[in-house]
Amino acid sequence: MKKVEAIIQQEKLEELKLALDQKLDTTGMTVTQVLGCGNQKGLKEYVRGQEIITTLLPKVVVSFVVFDEKVEDIIQLILSICQTGEVGDGKIFVSPIEEAIRIRTGERGKEAI
Template identity: 65%
Template structure:
């Protein structure tokens, strides 16, 4: 099993959710609003004539656990959906998952996801 954590633009969330549900029938995911920055270190804005560069930009973190066979194709779908070609498109992190336990039933492993 693998955990996919994608940090994406807020406006891409609904599109990504629709693609994942329509294509893969993902059984569950966690979505968090986060703040962060990458190489761009923020985007310059002007407020009352004053140049402001926020160092933390709002993003969405999407986390899901999938089988080893699904991980590459799901990561590719997320990339294709979130790509704009502009700075700030996001990142995808992929982790190994040792085990999963469903609290309600005690099921483990693939049965729990």
């Protein structure tokens, strides 16, 4: 099992959710609103003539725990929806999951997913 975490632009979340429902049989996801900065280095805005540089930009982290054979499908779907070619598109991280346990039933491993 693997955990796929994608940090994406907020406006891409609904489109990604819709595509996941239509194209992939995922067992679930977790969505977290976050603030962060990377290569984009923030955003310059003007409010009432004053320059304001926002260094932490709002993003969304979407997390999935999936079987190894579905990892590439999830990655390709995220890329197809969220990739604009501009700075600030986000990042995808893939990590191994050693164990999964469903609290309600005590099921472990694949049965817990």
